[in-house]
Amino acid sequence: MLRSIQSSLRRSTTGASSTHLLRRFYSSDSAPERKVAVLGAAGGIGQPLALLMKLNPLVSKLSLYDIAATPGVAADISHINTRSEVNGYMGEDQLGKALEGCDIVIIPAGVPRKPGMNRDDLFNINAGIVKSLCTAIAKYCPHALVNMISNPVNSTVPIAAEVFKKAGTYDEKKLFGVTMLDVVRAKTFYAEKAKVPVEGVNVPVVGGHAGITILPLFSQATPQANNLSYEDIEALTKRTQDGGTEVVVAKAGMGSATLSMAYAGAIFADACLKGLNGVPDVVECSFVQSCITELPFFASKVRLGKNGVEEVLDLGPLSDYEKQGLESLKPELKSSIEKGIKFVTES
Numbered sequence: 044m045l046r047s048i049q050s051s052l053r054r055s056t057t058g059a060s061s062t063h064l065l066r067r068f069y070s071s072d073s074a075p076e077r078k079v080a081v082l083g084a085a086g087g088i089g090q091p092l093a094l095l096m097k098l099n100p101l102v103s104k105l106s107l108y109d110i111a112a113t114p115g116v117a118a119d120i121s122h123i124n125t126r127s128e129v130n131g132y133m134g135e136d137q138l139g140k141a142l143e144g145c146d147i148v149i150i151p152a153g154v155p156r157k158p159g160m161n162r163d164d165l166f167n168i169n170a171g172i173v174k175s176l177c178t179a180i181a182k183y184c185p186h187a188l189v190n191m192i193s194n195p196v197n198s199t200v201p202i203a204a205e206v207f208k209k210a211g212t213y214d215e216k217k218l219f220g221v222t223m224l225d226v227v228r229a230k231t232f233y234a235e236k237a238k239v240p241v242e243g244v245n246v247p248v249v250g251g252h253a254g255i256t257i258l259p260l261f262s263q264a265t266p267q268a269n270n271l272s273y274e275d276i277e278a279l280t281k282r283t284q285d286g287g288t289e290v291v292v293a294k295a296g297m298g299s300a301t302l303s304m305a306y307a308g309a310i311f312a313d314a315c316l317k318g319l320n321g322v323p324d325v326v327e328c329s330f331v332q333s334c335i336t337e338l339p340f341f342a343s344k345v346r347l348g349k350n351g352v353e354e355v356l357d358l359g360p361l362s363d364y365e366k367q368g369l370e371s372l373k374p375e376l377k378s379s380i381e382k383g384i385k386f387v388t389e390s
């Protein structure tokens with residue numbers, strides 16, 4: 044969406060006025076009503092993500108929930124000239140209202156990393172937050188698609204699945220771990236190294252969302268670059284796996300990726316909305332319930348449709364380096380998944 048707005052605005056210097064083009068892009072005549080909630084909307088990711096969802100013409104109602112500060116964020120965003128009606132909700136008493144009638148719930152609620160921490164160090168706090176938010180989702184909007192951003196994603200997605208199973212509302216087609224930022228990073232790093240325009244690049248990223256569980260498949264990158272050595276691919280893989288830590292270190296105690304995550308989260312939610320609306324061939328990578336390996340959850344390309352996941356695509360041909368990476372990531376990913384499941388089943 045953003046790309047087409049940008050390129051059309053660029054074209055507008057020689058043609059129609061930018062106001063006219065914006066009106067065309069933001070016109071909602073044919074888009075169905077869609078309510079989207081952001082839980083954790085006042086946070087570092089939540090605020091820019093709420094802004095980007097306000098700019099999305101496929102959204103008709105934007106529901107912003109947090110335990111604090113949402114009235115201000117909602118009032119601010121509500122003045123923007125797009126279709127959606129914005130409402131802010133604060134505190135558990137208002138969570139039901141925030142969720143009622145939602146088509147998509149995006150969850151960036153929870154604490155971020157500080158330097159020296161890994162994503163699993165967030166488990167103790169974020170597991171409880173995710174569990175209580177998913178309990179409310181099961182009650183107030185059991186049919187919504189859930190886009191889980193809160194870390195550790197490798198465990199929070201299994202937590203959500205178990206909460207929904209307990210409530211009797213689990214539909215594996217509707218639960219997504221958001222791994223889009225890994226794809227966003229892999230594309231940027233690959234385009235820089237291969238010296239190709241990033242706009243035309245695609246790189247699938249599979250596995251999970253922490254350290255070596257993040258496995259970019261540069262052998263399947265498009266366009267294929269002939270100028271990259273084995274060492275280049277190794278370095279690109281490592282940089283993609285450490286992309287989150289690169290930001291955590293650069294922010295020096297002020298949190299983790301927020302702006303690039305909001306961008307990635309907005310692209311993924313837009314893909315989910317397009318799938319719900321029946322747009323054909325919407326394919327993005329996501330951490331979902333899966334049979335493509337022996338692990339019960341796995342990130343890979345997923346076709347999105349009117350009911351959420353339409354098809355989990357298999358891994359395709361892997362290079363020897365990627366095959367090795369796949370085997371190496373399985374034990375860590377398996378144990379993070381089991382930790383999430385146990386958190387709910389043994390509580």
Ligand SMILES: NC(=O)C1=CN([C@@H]2O[C@H](COP(=O)(O)OP(=O)(O)OC[C@H]3O[C@@H](n4cnc5c(N)ncnc54)[C@H](O)[C@@H]3O)[C@@H](O)[C@H]2O)C=CC1
Nearest residue numbers: 083085086087088109110152153154155192193194224304
């Ligand atoms: N999946 C991914 O690729 C990425 C995930 N993350 C994760 O996203 C999460 C949020 O990160 P930031 O926005 O930077 O953190 P932040 O601390 O800036 O914002 C988190 C927000 O969650 C809210 N919150 C806490 N408990 C809540 C509850 N029970 N209900 C609703 N809201 C609640 C807080 O009030 C705060 O506004 C972290 O766990 C972080 O690790 C961050 C970047 C990438």
Ligand SMILES: O=C([O-])CC(=O)C(=O)O
Nearest residue numbers: 156194224287288299300
């Ligand atoms: O690194 C972190 O803690 C946040 C995150 O998941 C990312 O930026 O990929």
